[in-house]
Structure formats: structure tokens, C-alpha cells
Amino acid sequence: MATTIRDVAEAAGVSAMAVSKVLHGTGATVRVSDETAKTIRRVAAELRYQPNRLARNFRQQKTNTIGLVFAHFARIGEYDGYFAALLNGVLTATFQSDFGLTICPELTESSSHGMINDGRFDGLLWCKPGFSEEGRESIQRSAMPIVMMHAPDGYGPSVPRFCCDNSQGLQLAIDHIVGLGHRKVAFVIDPYNHTTAEGRTRANAFHAAMAKHDLATTDSDVLFWSVACSELSEFMTRLDRHTALVVFSERHAVSLLRTADTLGINIPNELSIVGFDSSAICEATRPRLTAISQPIEQMAFDATKALISYIEAESFPSRSFIYPCGLDIRDSTACLPSRS
Amino acid sequence: MATTIRDVAEAAGVSAMAVSKVLHGTGATVRVSDETAKTIRRVAAELRYQPNRLARNFRQQKTNTIGLVFAHFARIGEYDGYFAALLNGVLTATFQSDFGLTICPELTESSSHGMINDGRFDGLLWCKPGFSEEGRESIQRSAMPIVMMHAPDGYGPSVPRFCCDNSQGLQLAIDHIVGLGHRKVAFVIDPYNHTTAEGRTRANAFHAAMAKHDLATTDSDVLFWSVACSELSEFMTRLDRHTALVVFSERHAVSLLRTADTLGINIPNELSIVGFDSSAICEATRPRLTAISQPIEQMAFDATKALISYIEAESFPSRSFIYPCGLDIRDSTACLPSRS
């Protein structure tokens, strides 16, 4: 059997408490002399003592682990650059604070509430919340520290939020597009994302940004798009009125580029496209994709750090943190073609 | 305080054991009547009893969690499609088996050995092992079930391995390239990956595959490549002898496409490029990238399932599982240009 703290205590001729104090620094009331401490450390090393993490977790009812929750979990491939950036940010933060990270792929089942609330996590980083009834209830009932990403104000319960400034981001894109002379612009989104908080926010922001240029838009300027190729072609042929598209995600935008190529539509000369989430893939396409950027990795890092300090009760950030977007202008946008 | 099993027992007028048996199905020697069981379940629901996962972990010295270890952890962005596919496979498997997944970003520090061996994981999925001294020792000392991915036979300790058939994959690529008339082919890899088991295996496989066509290669046909742009240009200008490149990863291949574009080199008419790991990004580039594919998601799924069954002692797979590669021929390869 593995060496326990008591084995060490016995071998060193001290109490288990002294060992605990020396090796783990717990127990504020316990003082140990330097000499005793040295002996304890030596004996522990000799005995190859390995603290049992499970016992500590149990005793302290703390795991030093946070859960990364994807509500309405979709396959990760969909997120691509986004997910990598997110994970880099989260992992950097957890690693710095000696926290573990567990990925929670599902939360739609009713059983999930129990699974995330059974003590395995000290806190939750909730991404892309869809705010289903179950999700909402889960959050409300949970006593666990929670931080949300990509949930604009006004959606869901009152927890700290880390979100990009969708309005400002879309304004950047629209300013750029309109500055190039475009007047008929569409916002493209898939039906699922249009049900999410972020999807609705971006759609609204699109209308608002157009209005700032005194350009009227209607619901019919929000185009729904799905993955099926046949529909994609149909979709493109429906575009005769529009000369520019702002697309909910860069993945969708890349698909549109390919479809346009197939249909012989020249991007950007016949149609301008702007994506959301500027990532590596935007550099790989031809033409390179103009895209709105958000500092995902930084946001994920900050959100995780905030969650951890929340857990450790050092601070209680309860407000929204809004990150400004950028616009990476590449080659998929150009001046309005002169209509002959 | 939270409701405990004893609270439920008391309220139901039974012993804690009976509750444990009914709610968690443990304790083979205990029999409970249907009636009692129903009462217990009712009372537990009324009291909103939530089993304490930490206590169970502790008691059973089992966490139902596996660790996903990246030796020599690099930023995830580097892996892109690879990492997403990997994670999808692993998560599907863990989810099916009610296991949790924790990401371990670092293992190079000496302290890591303790961190992964302190009971928090029931097993380890070790990806991209670099086999440093520490890593090797870690594995050897650990009593934990371990499964490796991307570690060809002959590298590292004897644990179950899940690896693609690098030889066959490179043979596919070389057959294709040589079939197009190319005779001077180079293998491109970055210095770091050339130190990994998989990197060396692929380089060797390249030589072997060329030899099958009676085409002699030397070490100078393995070209080292680094990210710095200036070196990239230099690199391309060094290629006068070669008419085709087989590239260690698709990320590198995409960069080469861009550099070629900058330098005015026409792909595929002046230079053919084949990447390793056919992924979404290969479809997004122009020209689309011909690439060797490996079933990463399936491999990750199988590896995880094997690890879990290993943990649960249902089976002990101790052999290598080799997956055949495919070749997705796209637009970055073409017939040898006629030299004027």
C-alpha cells in the first residue's frame, strides 16, 4: 500500500499533524521547528511519500478543478480556431493557478445538473450558454461560482460575464462595408445560432449598425443558412439584391467562399464577405477572409482567472467585462461593383 | 449542509447501507425489498439527496476521470483540426462511459510526475509522447493504466498504442507523386517534430517509400523548416532541385502554399505539395491541399475506450493498433512540369 501521512509521522517520531503542516502548509495553529521540519521532509522523501489527492479533496470538499461547460454541445470541429484559442486561454490560467480543467460535453440532459453539482468542480466556466429551461434552472440552483462567456447582458442569470462588444464589432464591419459603397447588406446566420444569446445579439447589432448609416433593413436581410450543399447553392442564387454579406462565423464564411467559387461568383469583385472571428483559417483561404476579431484567448484567460479568484474568495467580480472587437481587413471585401 | 446518505436513512427508517445499496447499487451482499427500495428512493428525492462524489472517489480510490496528456505541450493552435478531432473522439468515448476528462498541459516539470500520480486520474491517454528522460521515467514508475497515441512501435515503454501506419501513408503519397512523374522529392519537417517518435518514423518512411521506386534519397532530401518568414523564403528558393514536397503537417503545408504565392511560385504547376493530416483547412486553401489522412477521431475514440476497459479490468489490450492512412487527392499536386 502507498505511504500515508501517518507512516511518515511514525518514522519521523512526530504527529501526523506536524507532517501535514510541513508538507502541505495547512493548519494555521500548528508551529513546527525548522529541525523537525527538516527531519519530516527527509523521511517523507525516503519513504517516497505521495500525498493522496482524493483524501485532501474529500476532507476539504475542494477539488482545485473547474469545469468547462458547453451548453448544447456541438462537435468541436465547428469551432475550430475558436476552440483552440479558448482552450489555450483557459489552460494557461488554470495551469498558473494549479487548477485542473475538466471538459463537460453535455448539459442538456436532466441528469447533468447532478453531475456538475456533486462536488467534482469548484466552479464552472460556462461557454456559449443557450439558456434552455434546464440550463437556467441548473444555474439558479447551483451554489457554485460560475462565470459565463459570450453571454451578453440581459440574457440569463446574474453572474460575471466575459463577452465581446458585438455591437461595436458589427459596427466596424458595417462601416467598412458601407465605406466601400455597399448599400444592400445581409447578415448570415444558421438557425441554431440564431437561437443563442450571442446570435440574437449579433443580428440585432447588424440592424442597428445599418441604421446608423440610415440604411433600412428588415428581417429579410437576415439570411438563414444551413450546411447542406444544395441549400448553399440556392442560398447564393438568392443574393441578387445583396452585394455584401456579414457572416455569423468564420466557418460559415469559408463555406460561402467555396460555394461562390463553385458558382463562378467572384469574391470580392461581385460579392463582399466579412466573417466573425478572425482566425488562422481566414489567412489560408483565397481570397483571404476579412473578419471581425475578438480576443478570445484573452477573454478565456481573464474569465478563468476571475472564476478562480471567485472560488478562492479573493474577489467577487459580478459585473460584465466587455472586450472591444477589431476588424482584420483582408481580401474578401472590395468596392461596390458598378452595376451595368 | 447538504443532505447525506445518513439523513436519508434516518428519514426512511432504514440503515445507511440500505440507502447506498438502493441508490448506488453497491454492496453485493446487501438485499433490499422492493418496498423498502421504493421508500428510500422517495425519501431521497424529497430530501433532494445529492451523492457526494468526493466521498465516493475517496472511499473507492477511483475518480472515473482520465487525463489527456500532451508531452512537450505546445499551444493548441498548432494542432488545429487535429486537436478538435482528437478531442471529439476522446470526449465521445468518455461521455459514453461516464468518465470525466481532464486536460494536462504540462509534463516536462519534475513535479508533474506527482501531479498525475496523486490519484486524480484512473488512467492516462498520452498523446504525442516525446520520450524525454522524465517522461520515460514517469511512465515506468506509474502503476496507472496508460494508453499511447502516435507512438510507433519501438519507441517508449510497452503500453497499448494507437498509431497510424506512417509507412503506408507515406507510400501512398510517394506513389501518387512519383506516378505524376516526379523524381526529386523532399520531405519537409520542423526541427522539433523531427525529434519526436512520429517525426522520425515519417522521415524514415519517406526514404523507404522512395526506395521502393528505386529513387535514391539522402539526408539532404529531408528539409528543415521553421516558422520565421525570412527563412521560409530562403527555404523555397533552395528548392530548385525538388519538384514535389511531402510535408510533415498540414499546418506547415498551408504556410508553404502562402509563401509560394508570395514568391510567385505556381502550385501545383511548378511545385507539388502533399500534407499530412487531411483536415478542413485543406479544403479552404487555394489550391486545395492534397493530404494524407489518418482517422484521428476514430483512433482517439478507440484509444479512450481501450483505456477505460483497461481501467475497469474488462480487458487488457497490450498490443499496437495500427490504422491505415488514406490519401485525399486535391489540387496541390500535378504532373511534373516539362523542364524547358
Add this chain to the structure above:
DNA sequence: TTGAAAGCGCTACCAA
């Protein structure tokens, strides 16, 4: 078919 007792390894609390 049921219960009682003991203890997993650690640390909070109190006593010396």
C-alpha cells in the same frame, strides 16, 4: 432481508 461497526487519508479543532 437488514444493520452495526470500522475506516479510507487527511486536516480542523482543541488541549497541553
Add this chain to the structure above:
DNA sequence: TTGGTAGCGCTTTCAA
């Protein structure tokens, strides 16, 4: 500056 005691919530073992 130190040690003893108790107990976290659960399950294994043994007794009824």
C-alpha cells in the same frame, strides 16, 4: 512548539 482526537460521506465486512 507540539500532539491527540474526531470526523468529512461513503462503502466494505461481518454479524444478525
